[in-house]
Amino acid sequence: MNAPETLEIACSRAWPPVAEEFLGGWRLRWADGFTGRANSVLAVGDPDRPVPAALRAVCDFAHDRGIPPMAQVVRDSPNEHAIAAAGWVPATSHGAGHEVVVLTAPLEKRRFHVKATPPGGRFHVKVADEATAGWWELVLGSDAGTEAARAVLGGGKVGYGVATDGEVTTAAVRGALVDGWLHVGRLAVRPEHRRRGLASALMAALGSWGVEQGAGSAVLQVAEGNSGALALYAGLGYAPHHRYRYWVPAPGSCEDSTS
Template sequence: MDSSETLELRCAEAWPAVTVDKIGDWRLRAAGGFTGRANSALAVGHPGVPVASALAAVCDFAHANGIPPVAHAVVGSANERAIEAAGWVPNTGHVAGHLVSVLTGPLGTGADEVPVLAAPTAGWWELTVGRPEPTDAERHVLTTGEIGYGVAEVMGVIAGAVRAAVVDDVLHIARLAVRPGYRRRGLASALMAACGPWAAERGATRAVLQVAVDNAGALAFYDRLGFAEHHRYRYWVPGPRACEDRSL
């Protein structure tokens, strides 16, 4: 089984930020504010300097790229404990949820009625980002890499969508969405199943996805598909006076 840090790195490769820098093993990421994963410092491995110094670099990078300083750390890791000791606090204000469960599970077995496209359509974008045309940052994050775009169509309407990315032997699933009026018809399961053969053809042997721990409905759905929690990560932000903008 992969370590939590190895799996985090694969997930990061599947969700590439627009701007990436490093301090030791840590990855500093910015993407115009599109998602926490692409706009946070991935604190895995050793930063090569004391953690307090690394966090100062996180702050400088964030300020230079016009995003709030955020650290993304595996729950219970030495890095997380050091981040907390440096005066940072859980980012409870993160809209999508600051505490995230990373789930692993089997590849789907196929759904002939759901294609996985080589390029996103306007309908796929609408379900995925809320409009038929993405921002430059959204386009970069969602289309960079070995990507497939699953679409479920019902009588000419794009009723469901999913993003599939393959990194090494791992299928990364994200942005699974079904229009409210088309739910409870098995479309989400069909979208997940369709990603399996597509990913297997590209060398994937298992799947991974990330879900906020308070999203009970999604967690129950993925449990039915055979997914189980591998580990959790949490977003951290500076406490009072822990991250001054030194460029001012």
């Protein structure tokens, strides 16, 4: 298995679905619609059957659980070519963006020198083993009470980074540890508190936490259209590793094989 596919498996384990089944190396995932990563098939490796048959099983799995069938696949990989040849199409209507850039950076303890309080601010930054109510509210908003979202974000060894100003949670981020990787996600800063260095301070605190937990590298996933986030992470030393895309069946082509 190539390096992008191996890293995609680690990222999937850091973002665990509520339900998961396997088609050979492919991973069928369900989390009640919370994020594309947890509600699609991760099409890496060999599905142990012809790709058209595997995609029919993907359709059955999705329909049985009430989610749209969708495949996450490394861009320009043999699996992507096979999925396209089977008649599936890019998921251009996917709300978060159908093409995603995977970025990585080495974690070195000497890099993390940002103080707990960013310059000129009253904000306190820390990483904890438990998410606060403010973390959930900022990261999830109206989804804060859903069991699936909490299961995905609470699974595995996780650090919850928060920046606070008194009782107010002004910024948040999530870090999960898998196979020596620190998987970073859900970075959020309240609009009225942006451009104050909070994102950089949180990322530094989370990186330090990752080093303390034994991680050697960090990885994160950003939609290619999110130019602001890409610029932020580039400034923090992250570089593109590979890209993946979401694919969906062409209209009318994904009927249940069991019906």
